[in-house]
Amino acid sequence: MATAEFGKAVRRWRDRVSPEAAGLPAGGQRRAAGLRREELALLAGISVDYVTRLEQGRASHPSAQVVEALARALRLSQSERAHLFRLAELAPPGPETVPAYITPSMQRLLDRLTGSPVAVYDASWTLLLANAAYAALMGDPSGWRGNQRNSVWRHFVGPGSRARHPPESLRAFEAALVADLRSVTGRYPDDRRLQQLVAELRANSDRFAELWDSGAVGRHEAARKTIDHPRVGPLTLDCDVLNVAGSDLHIMIYTAEPGTEDAERLELLTVLGTQTLVG
Structure with missing residues (x-):
């Protein structure tokens, strides 16, 4: 059985x-x-x-x-x-689907990055793994299911994130998200889950549909982001995205400039984790 x-x-x-x-x-x-x-x-x-x-x-x-x-x-x-x-009576993911495999050696590397918020996303920006520091900073993702784990869906249809995007940079950020997803659909045209994601985004977000139909282009680059945390207040952090050769995965890492108030707040969050802070 x-x-x-x-x-x-x-x-x-x-x-x-x-x-x-x-x-x-x-x-x-x-x-x-x-x-x-x-x-x-x-x-x-x-x-x-x-x-x-x-x-x-x-x-x-x-x-x-x-x-x-x-x-x-x-x-x-x-x-x-x-x-x-x-x-589990499921077909193992093949080369036609967006890769979601994190090798044991990559996992060991991530295990050593406990002092900084780190998350791993697949090529379509679906969250695969987040460490405790990331959960403390951006919210605990353990209860997220299906499209809730996809950053593009969360931005255009869902509740968004704690990252603040000034109006002057919002359009470039959205264009980069849509361009990334368009590129992924070109590399994995037979991935049914990816097709369903794009269809739901187009059906439920006029903004996404506009950017998709216009052929928006853009790319993710290292940036400073302000995270509005509900307990410790805003933190301005450096956000770097590393692309893992041969795996089509994205590793997102947040760091703070040493000796700053942002670094102190980030260290506090790392120590406290996702527990409720009592004022």
Whole structure:
């Protein structure tokens, strides 16, 4: 039975991954060297109850997004990832789809960037991974599902982000988003999820449709952004986007100039995480 085999595989690979390998503290008494269910749920951005039901074979047909998140959290190789997709009775993502695979070596690099807000996006600007500092700065994305995880959708249709865009730079930012998405559709013309995203954006945002139909061009560049944080106030930070060769992924990193008030506020957020601040 595929459902039972999927759960057994998740449990087997969970036992294989140590907290240190997953970038988590190993403190306290542990009955086994591997990850706890709570830790896997945290890393994958899904509920502990759902992890439990998957491992026990009581949850069927996990989505491709859930399988991808589990594969990343479990540090699976490409062949192991493909096997997990097949156990979920899903076709492993092929070359015609937007890549979402984060290699274990890239994951280890990201684990070391704990002092700065870091997020990984696929080529269509769908959020794949965000560290604790990023969640504290921009809002916890663990509950976001589907298009909620896509930055283009969030800007044109959804609630937007905490980043402030002055009127003089807003048009260039929007043009860059649309141009990026247009470029991605050219590289992955058979990706059905990407086609659906563009169709929904055109149907629900007159501004997106206008830019799309006009053939807007632009490119993302390093920039200083002001983040309006609801608890510590505005922070002006440098935002750099690194493109990973051969993977079509974007790594976004926020940093502050040392010795500034912005650096102090960012350090406070990094320490406090997403917990509610009491004034």
